[in-house]
Amino acid sequence: MNIRFSFPFLLGIVLLGACSVGRSTVPSANEQPLPVIEKKDSGDVRHLVAGKEAAIKNYRATPDRTFDLLHTSLDLSFDRERELVHGEAGLVLRPYFYPQSKLTLDAQDFDLHRVSLGDSHQELDFSYDSQQLEILLPHTYTAEDTLTIHIRYTAHPTRNGGNGSEAITDTQGLYFIHPIGEETKPVQLWTQGETDHNSKWFPTIDAPNERATHDLKLTVEDRFVTVSNGELVAQEQLRNGFRTDHWVMRQPSAPYLVAFAVGEFVRVEDKWKGIPLGFYVEKPFAEGAKRVFGKTAEMMGFYSGLLGVDYPWQKYDQVVVRDFVSGAMENTTVSIFMEELNMNAREAIDSEYDGIIAHELFHHWFGDYVTTESWSNLPLNEAFANYGEYLWYEHKEGRDAADLQHIGELETYLWEADEKQVDLIRFEYEHNEDMFDSHSYAKGGRVLHMLRDYLGDDAFFAGLNNYLTKHAYRAVEVHDLRLALEEVCGKDLNWFFNQWFLASGHPVLEIDFDYSDPENVVLKVSQQQDLENTPLYVLPFEVSWYAGGERFTREFVLREKHGQFELSNTIPITQAYFDERKVLLAEKHTVRSDDQLKAQFTDSKFGVARYEALDSLRNRNLASFDVEKLVRAGLEDSFWPIREVALNSFGDSISSFGMEDVLLELANEDKNNSVRASAITALAAIDEGDYIDQYLLWMEDSSYYVSGAALDAYLQMEAEGIEREAVARTFQEEQSIRMIIPLIDFFTAQGIPGKGPWMHQVYENTFGQDLYYLIGYYGDYFTKMPEEGSERAIEKLYHTGMHHSASYVRFAAFQSLFGFIDEENVLEKVKAIYGRETNEDIKNQEMYFLSPYEDEN
Known part of the structure; x- marks a missing residue:
């Protein structure tokens, strides 16, 4: 309806008011005094106006x-x-x-x-x-x-590069990679x-x-x-x-998806449904590329079937480059990856990069085929790519592995949320790169997981098919996704999108079960988040319990700040679980006894819940009998991360349980090489020289995880009759960081001379994250034995601190130089690194190290 204002009516009001001028101002008994309206402080008004003006000015259209x-x-x-x-x-x-x-x-x-x-x-x-x-x-x-x-x-x-972000560390668009100062780096x-x-x-x-x-x-x-x-x-x-x-x-x-790479690459070939796949790497890594990228065709088939849209492009190449300014980038038909994916055939056995490969491939549907219309809507690209990782792990390794990976995503988001909480879809930010944060990625992926759980798999993936089909080769915004899903499922999803995509924060839940009536357990859930800046959430959730080995569930919806729910269970229970499958993106606070955690570890059918219980119990003061029972159960668990937690978290207790045979079996036969390595380390901690021959055998294992753990165990042995230095020399040609670090640690601890030239060569041949791990050991050797070439080491560390593309590697070099701080000109060098640093977080940490020297010139 169209509302029109009547000026004669307004004039009548004014006249009536004028007629009352001569009346008494004393109210009658029936009259109520007018409310007093407080006048806002002018400062408050100015602050309010300034905020609203800033919102208009900063709006990112x-x-x-x-x-x-x-x-x-x-x-x-x-x-x-x-x-x-x-x-x-x-x-x-x-x-x-x-x-x-x-x-x-x-x-x-x-x-x-x-x-x-x-x-x-x-x-x-x-x-x-x-x-x-x-x-x-x-x-x-x-x-x-x-x-x-x-x-x-x-x-x-x-010209005018820099000004990058944590996700994309530079902004120059095209990069010339030179071997200046790093002789082994390619052009x-x-x-x-x-x-x-x-x-x-x-x-x-x-x-x-x-x-x-x-x-x-x-x-x-x-x-x-x-x-x-x-x-x-x-x-x-x-x-x-x-x-x-x-x-x-x-x-x-x-x-922004136009791209190229130039270099002395070799191309490793594969195909999916006649679509050519190419893996471009430096020649020494060609054999490794077959394993690193070898699941690409399977991923392509899986995603095509899941979405009902075949891979929509004419080919797919993946290229690994040096000094990349991000982890990877999904340029249409040619993804570019960081140098960490350069691996030889043996290193590639334990490659852990399926996630990033899946991420960039899934972008070819969400980001390339259907593209965000603005950076404000970036989660339409990145939340989906993040969730693409989950979907791949779920398909290839099982739900437990995917859920554990998603727990890591939740922790990543919550860590960032301590510093900032912003809308997923947000229209105010300083730089485009500010959108590339754990909200767009980690939180976004978790939100999509909740949406899938709410709708059910059939509706969720049918909705995604509708979204992709309707918007193929087009730009989209968040409501296009909502409408495509609503069109399929017939549900209103405004409430979900409003609280998760268009608002900031997350639920903070206090959870309490009342077991006083075992046949009608009562659950109380309270939302404790700051309601001035965060929604009061509508939260669908699941409660589960076990009886006779069978799992029972009830579904509820929390619609208020304080909710009370009756399970109405007919079988008496003493333990129930809120969100056992870890679907909700929330901080959850509840008190659980040792017995409840032990029951969770014993009963739960979900690996992520058992993992949570065992990880929590390691900090409890348990009786030795309970610890042994937990460790033995943990080492037999079907979910390999639980076996690893049992080895790494309870290693100090294992020696008293007489479990050498169990450790030996795990080291030899476990299907996961990381578990095998942890078993070797646990065995070495209690070994008195009985397994020397085993270490020598494990050193020849095809997995660097296993051989590195065995080498480290052997070199730390003090038993008579072992030739540690001779054995160490036989492995000096190895290029894996898992072999190199035990060697350097041994050479440094024993003060073995003559290793300086080898150290420098290793440093020159190491790149990516491996260089970060190497730097501290490299600096320690020359700090202890400066006659082996500390001046050259200082120059190499200085060059890395000044010029490396990764801020965390630059910071490692900066820190390592403090081992030489009393040497001539070293203080000037670390100050120069500080002066050149562009990452503000790193710069603040460097300032902390420099503060004791601030008065020195």
Whole structure:
């Protein structure tokens, strides 16, 4: 209804008020005094207004679409020494809806040589502010017109780089990898476009709601291999030792997903349903790549069947590069991965990277095929990719393994939530990269898991099929997901999306069971979260209990701050479980006795609940009999992480239980190599020299987990007649960090001279996370034995602290240098590392180390 204001009526009110001027102001007995309205303090009002104005100012809108980018052609060559890109770009566009007489493109830090129009190459006037290129068109174009813009340019991707985030540590878009100061590092070029960094090397409309096809010509030295989106359609040999490769991407994708990598790669091949799969790695890691990426085809088949949408692209390549600024990136048809996935065949036996491989592949449905329309809606990409990891683990390793992985995600989110709590879908942030946090990833994945549990598998996956099918090759926002699910399941989901996607925080629950009437147990649940900033949640949940080995359940919904629920059980029970399957994203506080935890460990059919119970019991003051019973049960559990917890958490007690035979059996026969390694370590802690021959045998095991644990155990033995130094020498050619660290630890502890050159060589050949683990041991050796080459060690640590791409590795080098702090110029070096550091969290930690020296020059 349309409401109209009547001015004569308002005038009547005013006149009636005027007639009362002569009346007494003393109220009659029936009159009530008017309420006193407190005037707000002007400071409070200003603060309120400032907050609302800031919200308007900081609102991150979905980018306006003035033009529709249809196709981009790029012809690129590179000046590696000066780190320049020489490019010619052709952009085919049309006005999106409104007529347009100018075109604005993103082009960061370019030298622009010529801008022209169409086949005639009519030169166009333009203005440029180093970030955006504004082109004046010769006349006004309508949505019925198509135009082609040609741009010849030189890009400076390294200019004004930095300003990255924890998830994406740099913003220069294209990276030149040189072996300067690191002789074993290969020459490479690669790109990282997310969020809006591809416009550092080619002009485009750098927004996630844009979508276009493209083709890319790369002129490189003939020794290099190139890999990019789409299909390699031609290679032209040039006279000067160079070659031009032509890649064509025929399906449209967002500009941030355009990518390439250049290097001396080898390609390992596989297929799924005729779709070619390629794994690009450095030559020494070719055999390892078959195992590291070997499940890709199986993953592709699993996801295609689960979603009812076959992998929607023409091929899929995966390439491992050095110094990558993130863990991995899902560029359409060509995912790029960090160097940790470079593994030889033996290292790859224990590869733990299925999760990241699954994550990037699942993005090819959620992120590439259907793409967030704005970074505010990033969880539509990242929450799904995070949950894709869960789905793969559930399929391949079982529900217990997937649930335990998801407990880690919950802990990751809760750790971040101690510092900040923001909406999953949020429209206020300072930088695009701020969205790449544990809310978008870990919390988002957990929220999707709750949604699946609420809807049921059939409805959830049918809804995802509807979402993908309806929005194929399109940009989406969060309500597109809700509506697609509602259309399938027939349920209203506004309440779920409002509290989980469009609000911040999480439930904090106090849980109490009253067992005074065993045939009608009463559950009380209270929501204790801060209700000023967090919703009062509607929480569907499950209560379960066991009787005679059978599991019983009741489902309830908490709709208030304090809820009371009767189980109405007919069989007397003494132990019930709230959310035994660990579905809810919540902090849960409850008091459980030792006996209740032991019952949970004994009775629960869910590995994650048994794991929780055993992990909690290790901190309880239990009788020796109970500990032995728990350990024996834990070592026989079907879920391998429980066997590992039993070994690692109760190792000090195992020696009194006479369990050497059990440990020996686990070390030899367990199906999980991590458990075997833990069994060897536990055995070594109680061994008095009886298993020396076993250690020597285990050192030759195909698994580095096992051989490294055996080598470490052997080198720490003090028994007579063993040749520790001689055995150590036989393993100095090994390149696995699991073998190297026991060797360095032994050489340092024993003060064995002559190992300096070997140490330096190891340092030069180690990269990624392995370098982080190595640095402390490397520094300790030269601190203890400076005559072995401490000056060279200092320079290597300094170079790492100044230039390594990973902040945690830089910090490890910074810390290690303090072992040499009294040496000449070392204090200046650590101060230089501090001055160069861009990660604020790392910088604060470095300041703590430097504070005792702040007065020294």
